[in-house]
Amino acid sequence: MGTILDRLYLLKLGEIHLKGENKQEFIAYLRSSLKQRLAKLDFRLDVRDGRFYLYAPAAEDAYVSAVLSRLPGINAWAHCYSCAKELDPISELASRLLAERLAVGATSFKIEARRSDKSFPLDSYGLAREVGHRLLEAHPSVRVDVHNPDTVINIEIRERSYLYCVSEPGVRGLPVGCAGRGLLLLSGGIDSPVAGFKMISRGLALEAAYFNAYPYTSQDAWNKVANLSAVLASYGGIIRLHTVPFTEVQLAIKKFGQESCSTLYLRAAMMMAADRLCKKHRLNCIVTGESMSQVASQTAENMRFSQSFTDMAVMRPLCGTDKEEIIKDARRIGSYDISILPYADCCVLFSPKFPVIKADFQRERAAFSRLGLETLVEQAVQATEIIDITAK
16 A cells, blocks of 8 residues: 555745746756655655645655755745535635634634636635635634735635645745756855855755865864755755865965965965866856955955956855844854854964955965965865765
8 A cells, every 4th residue: 555645735936937938947957856855755746837736644744844945946835735626615625724723813814716727617706705705604703804814715726626824935046956066165154054055045056165174173163064064955955065185285375375365375275176176076166155345355356366266157145245144044044053163164273363355466376376286285186075965
């Protein structure tokens, strides 16, 4: 006997509707992403008229709900109920849904009806009026409020009738993978996980690079990055984490480079390594958590310098974002409490007291070249350890 698929979910698409002739390609990415995330379950997925209807075991509701709340490409989702396209079963189901909402304190309601099947005898307004009238008779203590109701009962007439009350918000954006696959420079701080999330929600599948400075950084610092990768994996699927051993590169910068430029040179070396990783693993861009003028390495001049060591596209989704907004987003996606754990990364440990703020491009390019870091960077890339991180 097969698994009973006794729970129905309605998934509402958003931005995908704006796509033209390639709309079906985006739907295919969303379908693939959903199947990957629910791979351990028996389920059925029907796609009709811009809606995804997902049937899954009710016993797995908590897991499925968590997946849907973190799935880029859908604007909202709801627990949904279906019945025949007849007024009596529609009204009975609506009455049951309203009773559930009254039990948790609702005192007013509104019916929103949508008749996609034009063969149904009542139009949308007529259906809403008739069902609303029946609900008032069945629940005399409740009132109709079309402007600010406590609960909204949605009725959609398609090949069957579909009813739902509470819509849960989705991530919105575009399905993972439709924008290709990029490399996130993941430091363990607050900013880079948020940058990764923002690019995931724009359809970019991610791998991540962590520059390890062991023994100057601890195993706890790596664990922190792995846990942040797991948070991102809960939105974007499996995150392939590249741990790049960068101790020798940093020691060479500290020994031979000008102290005020050490962070600048380190960022440049990281960009060199990221460039090599992207080309080695066929990734299409580099993602950073840089925000304009937040720290010394993130001025326009310094970002120009570090970016000059790659010809890959460099995405900086936080570049114009205020720090408080970034922290708010970090709390929302679940990365903040991990990011603030007191395990320093390599950038913090080797930071100069008085860093250069506006690099002279030609002068610093020449000075960096004299350090001869290319061989050390290549050795670090070749020694990189890779592990796949899944959502917890």
